[in-house]
Amino acid sequence: MDTLRGIESFVRAVELGSIAAAARRLNISSAAASQNIARLEKGLGARLLTRTTRSLALTDSGEVYYQRVKGLIQELELAEQAVSASQGEVSGKLTVACSAAFARHVLAPLIPGFQAAYPQISLEVVATDRRPDHIGEGIDVSIRIRQQLEEGIVARKVATVPLHFCASPSYLKQVGCPDTPQALLQHNCLMFRVPVEGKIFRWAFIRDGVRYEPEVKATMISDDIDLLARLAISGGGIARLASFVAMPFLADGSLIQLFEKEQSPDVEVEAEPLEYYFCLLDRYAKTPKVTAFFEYLKTHLPDKWQ
Structure with missing residues (x-):
């Protein structure tokens, strides 16, 4: 001993x-x-x-x-x-790291149901946009977008989340609506800076299966996506938002989605989606509590994200 x-x-x-x-x-x-x-x-x-x-x-x-x-x-x-x-008891402390926006908009509504299903698991969520340290911070699982994956980490895709280009009715009334991604160069673009690398998260589109990044004019940059959403609602410009951030504002009319085929049949592009991955340090990290969380997440995320 x-x-x-x-x-x-x-x-x-x-x-x-x-x-x-x-x-x-x-x-x-x-x-x-x-x-x-x-x-x-x-x-x-x-x-x-x-x-x-x-x-x-x-x-x-x-x-x-x-x-x-x-x-x-x-x-x-x-x-x-x-x-x-x-013995039917999945228990222990489970520490999950993910971006602040994903934690706030996606995980928070799911956590009460998970806790009810697994009352013996003590859950901690580390909401951060920096790269998580699995060993140093005792993190069991990190949920990351594809651009944040590291070599050697065990990753399994858990969701493909649509992105929406959005602006307020007041902004579009004043400036006009861009009909192509190339027209974004003439508009105020609200860009997200990735805290980990310090790089601006470039806007990408898919046309006929080919990915491309148009030139844009970044008039506002922030590392807080919810701040950018509020700026767009206030008429500050065009923001690219994940559907879990954008949908409530699109539903109530605070924001209008751009480049929709329903509105413009000639539009032949779509925003490149965000791919989210369920990440473990190594194979030893796949414990019963981690498996329970993964299965719960896959079951309760929207079907259209699968």
Whole structure:
């Protein structure tokens, strides 16, 4: 048992970058975590970590040992959760990270139903537009658009969400309605800046199966999509909004959708949709609670997003 505690403390310290962080994750004191690792090193007869007040690094022996045992802790966690699941109890803390807009408009209405279906799961939602750190923040699942995927992460597409180009009736009455994407260059365009990379999220269309990006005039840029929606409603220009943001405003007439074939039969383009992915750090992260959340999400998202 002492060896297992030592391995757990060691693996978490390597993953999280410090013994103090490992101790917090394991709900023990820093001194206890340090002692666990020291006993492990004594039993192995080799130093695994070099420690200073500011840094932690693997020795050559530590690197070899870490590669061998890092899956052991994850396998034990999976085994424990499998036993709970076999007894009909999917339980534990589930931490989900996604963009603030997706959390606000998509997840929030679904969470009460999920909690009712799985009362033993404690859910935490990290609503952020930065790239989530699965290990450092203890995140089980991140929901990301295709442009945010990283090499090596386990990703499965969960939704394809339509995008709508929208403007207020007052703006279109004053400036006129663009009939083609090329005409956007003559309009005030409200653009979204991706917080992670600092790049403006370019507007893209699909014509005859070919993707292209027209030149536009960015008169306002923000990293908050709800702010851009409100600016569009106030007559500030044209915004590109995911359907879960746009639909209530299109329904009540606050915004008007552009480039609709129903309005303009000659329009032969469509906005490139947003593809959302259910992302895990690795195969060990596919626990019963994660599977339960994935299946619930797939079942309760709109059919037209599937």
